Amino acid sequence: MKKLLxxxxxTATGKTKLALYxxxxxxxxxxxxxxxxxxxxxxxxxxxxxxxNTKLEIKKLGPTSTPRLVGYYSVDRxxxxxxxxxxxxxxxxxxxxxxxxxxxxxxxxxxxxxxxLVGGTGLYIKAVVDGIExxxxxxxxxxRNVLEKLSVAELFEKLSQMDSIKAASxxxxxxxxxxxxxxxxxxxxxxxxxxxKIGKPSAARIxxxxxxxxxxGIKTDWEALKKRIVKRVEKRISDxxxxxxxxxxxxxxxxxxxxxxxxxxxxxxxxxxxxxxKEEVIKKWxxxxxxxxxxxxTWFNKEKRIKWFEVNSEKDMKSVxxxxxxxxxxxxxxxS
RNA sequence: GCUGAGAUGGCGGAGCGGCCAAUCGCACCAGACUGUAAAUCUGGCGCCCGAACGGGCUACGUAGGUUCAAAUCCUGCUCUCAGCA
Numbered sequence: 189m190k191k192l193l194x195x196x197x198x199t200a201t202g203k204t205k206l207a208l209y210x211x212x213x214x215x216x217x218x219x220x221x222x223x224x225x226x227x228x229x230x231x232x233x234x235x236x237x238x239x240x241n242t243k244l245e246i247k248k249l250g251p252t253s254t255p256r257l258v259g260y261y262s263v264d265r266x267x268x269x270x271x272x273x274x275x276x277x278x279x280x281x282x283x284x285x286x287x288x289x290x291x292x293x294x295x296x297x298x299x300x301x302x303x304x305l306v307g308g309t310g311l312y313i314k315a316v317v318d319g320i321e322x323x324x325x326x327x328x329x330x331x332r333n334v335l336e337k338l339s340v341a342e343l344f345e346k347l348s349q350m351d352s353i354k355a356a357s358x359x360x361x362x363x364x365x366x367x368x369x370x371x372x373x374x375x376x377x378x379x380x381x382x383x384x385k386i387g388k389p390s391a392a393r394i395x396x397x398x399x400x401x402x403x404x405g406i407k408t409d410w411e412a413l414k415k416r417i418v419k420r421v422e423k424r425i426s427d428x429x430x431x432x433x434x435x436x437x438x439x440x441x442x443x444x445x446x447x448x449x450x451x452x453x454x455x456x457x458x459x460x461x462x463x464x465x466k467e468e469v470i471k472k473w474x475x476x477x478x479x480x481x482x483x484x485x486t487w488f489n490k491e492k493r494i495k496w497f498e499v500n501s502e503k504d505m506k507s508v509x510x511x512x513x514x515x516x517x518x519x520x521x522x523x524s
Numbered sequence: 525g526c527u528g529a530g531a532u533g534g535c536g537g538a539g540c541g542g543c544c545a546a547u548c549g550c551a552c553c554a555g556a557c558u559g560u561a562a563a564u565c566u567g568g569c570g571c572c573c574g575a576a577c578g579g580g581c582u583a584c585g586u587a588g589g590u591u592c593a594a595a596u597c598c599u600g601c602u603c604u605c606a607g608c609a
Contacts, residue, residue, distance in 0.1 A: 281560060308562080359555095362564095365556090365566080446563080
């Protein structure tokens with residue numbers, strides 16, 4: 189029976205550090221579940237703070253006849269997957285992530301290692317662990333262009349006509365969320381065209397259904413976390429995020445691109461346009477980052493499978509290790 | 525010292541006699557989330573009672589006044605800003 193370890197929690201809690209530690213102990217490989225660290229050339233702002241002894245390696249994946257080259261980082265001989273897999277000029281979504289993660293995780297199993305899914309993007313983790321049935325329904329830009337002109341009431345009405353069950357299932361928040369409504373209509377249309385043939389959960393699965401999963405969540409004192417975020421933003425400023433942004437621009441990135449909606453980048457827009465001072469950028473970034481951490485907490489708190497740990501020291505990491513070990517050594521209760 | 529403008533909830537800023545516990549934005553609190561998820565969206569936000577319809581109390585610098593009714597009109601005072609001295 190296969191195993192999967194998950195390390196999640198809000199930003200600035202030291203997920204990667206813990207994951208690297210556990211990877212060493214259980215011969216694991218890290219798979220990042222982070223919607224921003226996928227972008228190349230975005231290092232400072234997305235916090236890919238890799239140790240100095242990090243090396244970029246290349247591996248061949250896919251069929252031997254037509255192999256693909258996939259890059260990964262190696263920290264002290266521990267592999268980290270999922271960084272720098274997309275261009276900041278291109279769109280990226282859970283669907284792209286899912287395809288990538290499936291290939292990587294399968295490969296990790298092939299080498300008899302333990303995949304450790306690490307990240308703060310709840311949806312990406314969910315996609316790996318539970319699968320998203322409709323993830324492969326392609327984006328339909330033409331349809332979106334039309335729908336974008338409609339009001340939420342009109343969108344909801346349209347959805348109700350196309351898929352009343354889906355419409356009824358939406359909560360009061362999503363009924364007023366144009367982005368969600370548009371996607372729901374997109375999916376509904378695809379279902380109609382393909383005669384309902386998309387919702388095969390098995391096809392959406394990344395890991396085997398009987399995979400043993402251990403969910404670790406890193407919990408910290410909220411006030412302390414806020415302070416850490418404030419400090420970390422200051423560090424990223426002094427590390428030169430502004431310069432990083434300039435380089436992105438000279439590489440052809442623009443403010444309108446999805447990658448630039450990332451925290452720490454988007455806040456600079458008004459400053460670059462001469463509207464606000466750098467001090468204001470810092471303040472905004474900090475408060476946005478704190479709000480983001482709150483949103484993550486809201487998401488993860490709902491995930492009942494998570495076992496929460498406070499991890500502030502080497503000692504704490506050891507006690508996490510102990511728990512993981514118990515799970516890791518557990519005999520497969522079912523005859524495999 | 526004179527003249528003019530203004531003082532509104534944690535902040536910014538509407539309202540200029542009744543529909544005002546007061547539009548809106550920010551901040552704050554809570555929540556949602558199945559191809560943009562560091563994205564997007566929702567609710568709450570003077571105090572007290574109530575599950576809720578609702579009710580009570582205190583509030584728009586301050587003290588008075590006019591009025592059935594005032595954040596809104598009048599007067600004094602205090603303070604702030606601009607111009608003149």
